[in-house]
Amino acid sequence: xxxxxxxxxxxxxxxxxxxxxxxxxxxxxxxxxxxxxxxxxxxxxxxxxxxxxxxxxxxxxxxxxxxxxxxxxxxxxxxxxxxxxxxxxxxxxxxxxxxxxxxxxxxxxxxxxxxxxxxxxxxxxxxxxxxxxxxxxxxxxxxxxxxxxxxxxxxxxxxxxxxxxxxxxxxxxxxxxxxxxxxxxxxxxxxxxxxxxxxxxxxxxxxxxxxxxxxxxxxxxxxxxxxxxxxxxxxxxxxxxxxxxxxxxxxxxxxxxxxxxxxxxxxxxxxxxxxxxxxxxxxxxxxxxxxxxxxxxxxxxxxxxxxxxxxxx
Amino acid sequence: xxxxxxxxxxxxxxxxxxxxxxxxxxxxxxxxxxxxxxxxxxxxxxxxxxxxxxxxxxxxxxxxxxxxxxxxxxxxxxxxxxxxxxxxxxxxxxxxxxxxxxxxxxxxxxxxxxxxxxxxxxxxxxxxxxxxxxxxxxxxxxxxxxxxxxxxxxxxxxxxxxxxxxxxxxxxxxxxxxxxxxxxxxxxxxxxxxxxxxxxxxxxxxxxxxxxxxxxxxxxxxxxxxxxxxxxxxxxxxxxxxxxxxxxxxxxxxxxxxxxxxxxxxxxxxxxxxxxxxxxxxxxxxxxxxxxxxxxxxxxxxxxxxxxxxxxx
Numbered sequence: 001x002x003x004x005x006x007x008x009x010x011x012x013x014x015x016x017x018x019x020x021x022x023x024x025x026x027x028x029x030x031x032x033x034x035x036x037x038x039x040x041x042x043x044x045x046x047x048x049x050x051x052x053x054x055x056x057x058x059x060x061x062x063x064x065x066x067x068x069x070x071x072x073x074x075x076x077x078x079x080x081x082x083x084x085x086x087x088x089x090x091x092x093x094x095x096x097x098x099x100x101x102x103x104x105x106x107x108x109x110x111x112x113x114x115x116x117x118x119x120x121x122x123x124x125x126x127x128x129x130x131x132x133x134x135x136x137x138x139x140x141x142x143x144x145x146x147x148x149x150x151x152x153x154x155x156x157x158x159x160x161x162x163x164x165x166x167x168x169x170x171x172x173x174x175x176x177x178x179x180x181x182x183x184x185x186x187x188x189x190x191x192x193x194x195x196x197x198x199x200x201x202x203x204x205x206x207x208x209x210x211x212x213x214x215x216x217x218x219x220x221x222x223x224x225x226x227x228x229x230x231x232x233x234x235x236x237x238x239x240x241x242x243x244x245x246x247x248x249x250x251x252x253x254x255x256x257x258x259x260x261x262x263x264x265x266x267x268x269x270x271x272x273x274x275x276x277x278x279x280x281x282x283x284x285x286x287x288x289x290x291x292x293x294x295x296x297x298x299x300x301x302x303x304x305x306x307x308x309x310x311x312x313x
Numbered sequence: 314x315x316x317x318x319x320x321x322x323x324x325x326x327x328x329x330x331x332x333x334x335x336x337x338x339x340x341x342x343x344x345x346x347x348x349x350x351x352x353x354x355x356x357x358x359x360x361x362x363x364x365x366x367x368x369x370x371x372x373x374x375x376x377x378x379x380x381x382x383x384x385x386x387x388x389x390x391x392x393x394x395x396x397x398x399x400x401x402x403x404x405x406x407x408x409x410x411x412x413x414x415x416x417x418x419x420x421x422x423x424x425x426x427x428x429x430x431x432x433x434x435x436x437x438x439x440x441x442x443x444x445x446x447x448x449x450x451x452x453x454x455x456x457x458x459x460x461x462x463x464x465x466x467x468x469x470x471x472x473x474x475x476x477x478x479x480x481x482x483x484x485x486x487x488x489x490x491x492x493x494x495x496x497x498x499x500x501x502x503x504x505x506x507x508x509x510x511x512x513x514x515x516x517x518x519x520x521x522x523x524x525x526x527x528x529x530x531x532x533x534x535x536x537x538x539x540x541x542x543x544x545x546x547x548x549x550x551x552x553x554x555x556x557x558x559x560x561x562x563x564x565x566x567x568x569x570x571x572x573x574x575x576x577x578x579x580x581x582x583x584x585x586x587x588x589x590x591x592x593x594x595x596x597x598x599x600x601x602x603x604x605x606x607x608x609x610x611x612x613x614x615x616x617x618x619x620x621x622x623x624x625x626x
Contacts (some may be wrong), residue, residue: 015439023438025513030432033425033483034444040464040480041451047460061463106354109347122351124609125358127616131604133542135560136597139567140361143593150364153381183358188619195620215340247458248545252568266458273459274549286457294454 051284064280071284080268085243088264092242094178100238103186104231107193108223112215123194126187138252141180142167167253170261177249177262192234193227200226229308236304237312240297243289265289362605369394369594373587394588394595401574404596406555407562414477414558415540421482422536423529429483430491431517436500452485465550476550477543477558484539487532490618494528495521531618534611541604563600567593 020027051071053064075081106126113119129137144151145166152162166172204222213221247266254262265285273282297312304311364383368376372388379387398404433448435441455461461480470476498521506516522529544560551557557565566572575592579585608615 019439023435023440023513026432026435026438026517027440029428029513029517030444033429033432036425036483037448037451039468040461041455042447044456044460044464045454046456047464048456050460050463109350112344112347113351114344118348118351122355124612125355127612128362128605128608129358131538131542131608132601133544133560133563135542135544135563135567136601139563139593139597140365142568143590144361144364148380150380150382157381183361187358191616191619214337215343251545252564269458274462279459279463283457283459286459290455290457297453 048283048287048290050280051287053280055280055283067280071281072288075281075285075288080263083260084263084265084268087261088243088245090261091174091177091245091264092238094174095181096238096242098178099182099186099189100235102182103189104193104227106186107190107197107227108219110190110194111197111223123187127191128187129184130188132184134248135252137180137184138249141176141253145172145176167255168257170258173254173258173262177253193230196227196230197223229310232308233304233310233312236300240300240312241293242296243292365594365597369591369598371591373591376591377587394591395599397575397578397588397592398595398599400578401572403554403557403562403565403574404559404599407557407559410474410556411541411559414474415537417474418478418481418540419533419536421478422484422487423532425482426484426488426491426532426536427517427522427529429488430495431513431521433488433492434495434521436503448485448488462549471550472552472556473550474556477540477546481539481543481546484536487535491525491528491532494525498524527614527617530611530614534614535618538604559600563596566596 047061050061050064052066052068053061054067054070055061055064110119110122113122132140142165143149146152147162147164149165152166155166156162162169166176200222204226205218208218208222243265245264245266247264247270250262250264250267251270254267266289269282269286269289272278272285301311367383367386370390370392371379371383371386372391373393375387429448433441433445465471465476465480470479502520502524503516506520511519542560544558544564547558547561548564551561554565566575570589572589572592575588576585579588
């Protein structure tokens with residue numbers, strides 16, 4: 001009798017007890033996972049506080065003196081600030097403008113292939129480059145756009161005068177970066193659209209056909225609306241990562257000649273922090289970048305929720 | 314009538330819906346155009362890979378003098394560059410280290426990912442929501458590269474292979490994909506097992522894991538490809554070249570042009586120049602072949618992973 005009354009009141013202690021008697025074993029199993037997140041995600045998050053300190057290796061993270069926003073200020077005032085943001089945005093916007101729509105168009109074209117065997121071959125082969133490692137891709141680029149590489153040979157055959165590696169030309173960096181990305185990822189990126197296309201109700205096509213819509217009209221009025229939600233969702237994700245151009249490919253491709261167009265925020269953090277050992281300053285740059293990325297994701301998600309009624313969280 | 318014939322007949326019956334004749338001549342023109350375009354896409358996708366293979370087995374003298382496209386391997390087939398690759402102790406050591414990281418890493422990956430996914434799919438637990446929020450937050454906000462680096466250093470993992478295994482033991486994205494597979498397991502199974510007195514480890518290993526086979530395969534593949542292709546963490550955490558994984562050895566030889574073994578085994582300067590590039594082509598083939606040859610057989614798992622991940626959103 002008394003227990004039922006207690007359950008009605010639901011004091012925290014009792015609820016906890018019940019929760020633990022139900023799920024205690026699962027919590028016990030989850031401890032390694034929680035330890036992992038604390039140790040490798042939350043601890044570094046607090047470690048990022050060195051962005052507000054002058055880190056001295058001898059005094060450790062906690063013993064080093066606080067300096068407030070000094071490092072942020074000196075980054076904002078530096079010559080690099082505008083250049084890095086400009087380069088980062090140029091590379092990601094070029095991707096948004098070219099790589100993003102190309103994947104959609106490619107998916108639509110694959111979807112129109114009638115012969116199943118041919119369709120499957122196109123899919124299998126176009127996904128393949130996705131599995132080649134970044135190091136290998138970058139080395140292939142280096143070999144192909146070298147002064148005696150075949151891409152330079154083709155360009156010279158159609159009248160360009162190059163005579164050196166394209167990777168030494170600042171103006172060629174963004175095209176090389178984006179085109180190689182298109183080559184490597186378009187097939188893979190279209191999988192998700194193909195899935196969305198496969199999910200469109202065939203009866204819609206049937207109805208459109210009965211109403212006299214030809215193939216083009218069907219694409220316009222059935223296919224495109226059918227994948228619109230997926231497109232918007234991926235667009236939002238892409239906008240959310242506008243300032244997050246990864247450092248790996250940049251580090252493997254840039255050199256002293258192309259810094260002015262190739263250096264992005266993440267590669268700068270790597271160079272200043274891990275090569276020059278400027279921990280506090282580069283942690284500040286990294287934290288600034290993280291904050292912007294986070295804000296962009298939140299804003300993009302808000303917009304997505306408004307426009308499509310669904311978001312990433 | 315056997316199954317094959319039946320299938321063929323079914324196909325025949327369903328075909329008329331899609332016949333080109335119904336769509337008019339405009340669509341027929343489009344189909345031809347589309348087929349040509351797709352063949353062009355296949356050519357562009359495959360040619361760089363073909364070029365690398367053809368260059369790797371060409372006659373080294375002719376290859377060095379050749380500029381422009383390669384239609385077929387030059388001269389007599391020559392496998393000396395492959396001999397140089399397989400004689401290189403750095404490359405062999407790289408394969409061994411990568412294999413170690415792959416196997417040990419996968420054990421950590423799978424155990425922790427399953428434990429975490431199980432924790433996140435518990436129904437009615439008081440702690441699941443706060444824990445999920447803590448975990449999701451790490452997907453969108455991180456301390457950045459520098460604090461992560463300092464964390465590994467402070468944990469004493471510098472210059473150990475553990476630095477490449479443990480910090481990446483859980484990919485939050487993968488864990489959420491795994492969780493969505495666990496959520497799809499009927500709740501009645503959980504309840505029945507729980508009422509029969511099964512412990513949580515038992516419910517996980519005997520109900521959830523056996524019922525999520527396909528997703529488990531996807532996870533193994535995603536993590537495995539990640540380990541195989543990763544190089545950046547190794548480049549910042551390892552100082553001992555004998556611990557280098559394959560991709561870092563590749564970066565050494567392909568990107569930084571540091572191939573001590575080649576210089577040791579080919580002493581003639583003219584010969585050295587001849588083989589410097591060809592060894593790169595052979596190395597690209599040797600390091601990419603395992604994954605590219607396995608991938609077509611596992612394709613459906615890879616693509617399934619993309620779709621499960623998409624559904625989650």
